[in-house]
Amino acid sequence: MTTVIVGAGPTGLTLACELARRGVPFRLIEAAPGPQPGSRGKGVQPRTLEVFDDLGIVDRVLAHGRMAMPMQSTGPDGRVTLGGAVPESLRNRPDIPYPASLITPEWRVEEALRLRLADLGGAIEFGTTLVGFTQSDEGVSAVLARDGGTETVTASWLVGCDGGHSVVRKQAGIGFVGETREEVRMIVADVAVDGLDRAAWQAWRHDEGVLSLCPLPSTNLFQYGAGIAPGQDPSLSLANMQAILERRTGRTDIRLNEPQWSSLWRANIRLADRYRQGRVFLAGDAAHIHSPAGGQGMNTGIQDAANLGWKFASPALLDTYEAERRPVAAHVLALSNARLRQALESNDIPTRRDASTIQLDVGYRGSVLARDDRDDAAALRAGDRAPDATRLMTVDGERRLFDLLRGGRFALLSFGDRPAVDVRTLHVVDQPIEPGDIADTGNHLADAYGATDRTLVLIRPDGYIGLISDVGDAKAVRQYLSHCLSPAAAPQP
Numbered sequence: 498m499t500t501v502i503v504g505a506g507p508t509g510l511t512l513a514c515e516l517a518r519r520g521v522p523f524r525l526i527e528a529a530p531g532p533q534p535g536s537r538g539k540g541v542q543p544r545t546l547e548v549f550d551d552l553g554i555v556d557r558v559l560a561h562g563r564m565a566m567p568m569q570s571t572g573p574d575g576r577v578t579l580g581g582a583v584p585e586s587l588r589n590r591p592d593i594p595y596p597a598s599l600i601t602p603e604w605r606v607e608e609a610l611r612l613r614l615a616d617l618g619g620a621i622e623f624g625t626t627l628v629g630f631t632q633s634d635e636g637v638s639a640v641l642a643r644d645g646g647t648e649t650v651t652a653s654w655l656v657g658c659d660g661g662h663s664v665v666r667k668q669a670g671i672g673f674v675g676e677t678r679e680e681v682r683m684i685v686a687d688v689a690v691d692g693l694d695r696a697a698w699q700a701w702r703h704d705e706g707v708l709s710l711c712p713l714p715s716t717n718l719f720q721y722g723a724g725i726a727p728g729q730d731p732s733l734s735l736a737n738m739q740a741i742l743e744r745r746t747g748r749t750d751i752r753l754n755e756p757q758w759s760s761l762w763r764a765n766i767r768l769a770d771r772y773r774q775g776r777v778f779l780a781g782d783a784a785h786i787h788s789p790a791g792g793q794g795m796n797t798g799i800q801d802a803a804n805l806g807w808k809f810a811s812p813a814l815l816d817t818y819e820a821e822r823r824p825v826a827a828h829v830l831a832l833s834n835a836r837l838r839q840a841l842e843s844n845d846i847p848t849r850r851d852a853s854t855i856q857l858d859v860g861y862r863g864s865v866l867a868r869d870d871r872d873d874a875a876a877l878r879a880g881d882r883a884p885d886a887t888r889l890m891t892v893d894g895e896r897r898l899f900d901l902l903r904g905g906r907f908a909l910l911s912f913g914d915r916p917a918v919d920v921r922t923l924h925v926v927d928q929p930i931e932p933g934d935i936a937d938t939g940n941h942l943a944d945a946y947g948a949t950d951r952t953l954v955l956i957r958p959d960g961y962i963g964l965i966s967d968v969g970d971a972k973a974v975r976q977y978l979s980h981c982l983s984p985a986a987a988p989q990p
Contacts, residue, residue: 498522498636498651498652498653499522499523499524499650499652499653500516500521500522500523500524500652500653500654500655500656500809501523501524501526501627501637501639501641501650501652501654501655501656502516502523502524502525502526502656502658503526503627503655503656503657503658503659503663503664503665504526504527504657504658504659504660504663504781504783505525505526505527505529505607505611505621505623505658506607506658506660506781506782506798507538507603507606507607507610507781507795507798507799508658508780508781508782508795508798508799508801508802509525509527509656509658509659509780509781509802510525510607510610510611510614510621511548511552511610511798511799511802511803511806512656512658512780512802512805512806513525513614513619513621514552514610514613514614514617514619514806515552515802515803515805515806515807515905516619516806516809517614517617517618517619518617518904518905519806519807519809519810519905521809521810523619524622524650524652525614525619525620525621525622526621526622526625526626526627526641527621527622527623527624527625528624528625528626528627528659529623529624530623530624531623531624532604532607532608532611533604533607534604534687534757534758535602535603535604535687535758535760536602536603536604536685536687536713536718536720536758537602537603537604537685537760537795538603538606538794538795538796539600539601539602539603539711539713539720540598540599540600540795540796541558541562541598541599541600541601541606541795541796542598542793542796542855542856543593543595543596543597543598543855543856543857544796544800544855544856544857544859544882545795545796545799545800545856546558546559546594546595546599547594547595547882547885547899547960548799548800548803548959548960549609550594550595550899550903551803551899551902551903551904551905551960552610552613552905553613553903554609554610554612554613557609557612558599558601558605558606558609559599560715561601561602561605561609561714561715562599562600562601562605562714562715563599563600563601563712563714564595564597564598564599565581565582565583565596565597565598566581566600566697566698566711566712567579567580567581567582567696567697567698568580568581568697568698568699568700569697569698569699569700570699570700570701570702571699571700571701571702571746572702573702573703573704581697581698583596583597587855591885591886591887591888591939591941591945592884592885592886592941592945593857593884593885594885594897594899596855597855598855600698600711600712600713600714601713601714601715602687602713602714602715602716602718602720603795605715606795622643624643624644625641625642625643626641626642626643626664627639627640627641627642627659627664627665628640628641628642628647629668630655630665630668630777632655632775632776632777636651636652636653636776637651637652637653637654637655637776637777638650638651638652639652639655652776653776654776654777654778654809655776655777655778656777656778656779656780656805657669657777657778657779657780657783657784658780658781658783658798658802659783660781660782660783661765661767661782661783661786663779663782663783665777665779665783666769666779666783666784669774669777669779670774671769671770671771671774671779672769672770673767673768673769673770674767674768674769674770675765675766675767675768675786675830676765676766676767677763677764677765677766677767678763678764678765678766679763680726680727681724681763681764682724682725682731682761682762682763682764683722683723683724683725683761683762684721684722684723684725684731684733684737684738684741684759684760684761684762685720685721685722685759685760685761685762686720686721686733686738686756686757686758686759686760687713687716687718687719687720687721687756687757687758687759688718688719688721688738688753688754688755688756688757689717689718689719689753689754689757690710690718690719690751690752690753690754691751691752691753691754692748692750692751692752693710693719693751695712695719697712698710698711698712699711701745701746701747703744703745705726705729705744705745706723706724706725706726706729706745707722707723707724707745708722708723708724708741708742708745708746709721709722709723710722710751718757721738721742721753721756723738723741723742723745725761731761733756733759733760733761735753735754735755735756738753738756739752739753764788765786766786766787766788766830766833767785767786768784768785768823768826768827768830769783769784769785769823771819771823772784772818772819772822772823773815773816773818773819778805778815778818780798780801780802780805781797781798781799781801781802782794782798784801784822784823784826785797785798785826785829785830787829787830787833788833788836793829793832793833793856794829794833796856797825797826797829797856800822800825800856800859801822801826803959803960804818804821804822804959805818805822806905806959807905807957807958807959810982811980811981811982813980814866814981817864817865817866820864820865821861821864821866825859857882858882859882860880860881860882860961861880861881861961862878862879862880862881863880864880866880866957866963866981867879867880867962867963867964868963868964868965868973868977869962869964869965869966869967870965870966870967870968870970871965871967875947876947877945877946877947877962877965878962878965879962879963879964879965880961880962881961881962882960882961882962883902883954883956883960883961883962884898884945884946885897885898885899885945886898886937886939886941886942886944886945887939887941888937888938888939888941889901889936889937889938889941889942890936890938891936895938898942902956902960905958905959906958907955907956907957907958907963907978907981907982908955908956909953909954909955909956909974910942910946910948910952910953910954910955910956911952911953912943912946912948912949912950912951912952912953912954913949913950913951913952913969946965948967949967951967951968951969952965952966952967952969953965953966953969953970953971953974955974955977955978957981963977963981964977
């Protein structure tokens, strides 16, 4: 049987790509008649870029974006402050290939994912809605509507990636706890702008709220953002947007053109009670919705999909999805709430960037899928993000570790003799170098993993460390793999 994915935004598309490259049958349905416009979630965080690297689309995403865009904030007194620089602690790190956030319109992200899905033989069923579903221990019966008719599909699983108003979540009876702050609203629009250069993301602080214009790379547009306080006009007309701009900037030389897309955003901050109900799962905004402050929402959904996708290969793993991802969403809600509070108090856009805001600190220590024999003081533990490394010499020349791991497979790093492990879909990295193996010429690999000459590191398909053994316990590796691998687990090239 198949898996039905409801919603073809970034989350649903990422999940579909993960299933497609593993040969897991699926149907991806989307209620909209076609791809939707709008910049929406325009910030792609470094951890998400690593997911895209593994999927094989990062070059396309980078080509349509701008890394570490400068941010310029002008106060009522005309004083300008600058932000957005990459922290020194994240620069020139062989373990971090993408040290800064990327600005690119969300529709560009979806475009790259759609193209990758097509390469993998997948398709999107636009104009198709989920009417309802029932489920049993054996499967899910979903009723789909399209072109005035209905179809009943029997599936193994149903995944709701259908946004904050998720039909899947509501029909599954899953609570969505949190609040809607009607007094916190923002006009968001994609507009062409005359009289303003594209060198930086600009914001103007004003007593009535902040106004920002962020250039959208690979387009001639800016994303317009204006906080709307109670009593202020929330209309999306060009005239109202222009009037707000002139009041808050004190300038009449900046002229807006007719918006190509616009929306009135309200502060919805909610988290699903649970991520699974029987054979039904939630991911992305269907499971958690955040303030856009800090650029966390779209990224968290994409990483939900990366976590869930490989686990369909072995149903025993599916219970770990909620246990690993719901705490991450709770943390992200707390972070985005703090950033929203800071933005409201300062009438400004927060610009601080560190490992927490770019999601490089997301991990699953304590998960049942995290096993190691290191003590609590170790800098790197099972459950952590697998670091990259550079200056690795192979028979094909110098490579990065991530180049060798790409493809969504398990990977075993062995820093001593080759272990007696049936690796099947694994890459094996050995020292000293042998034909087809790797020499760590810069010691970046050993340093990143705190390895001795006996260390074994098993990296999960989603780029997190499943197991570390500093005593070289090959039996533990075999046991881990026997729990996780099945014939459906091997991804397609």
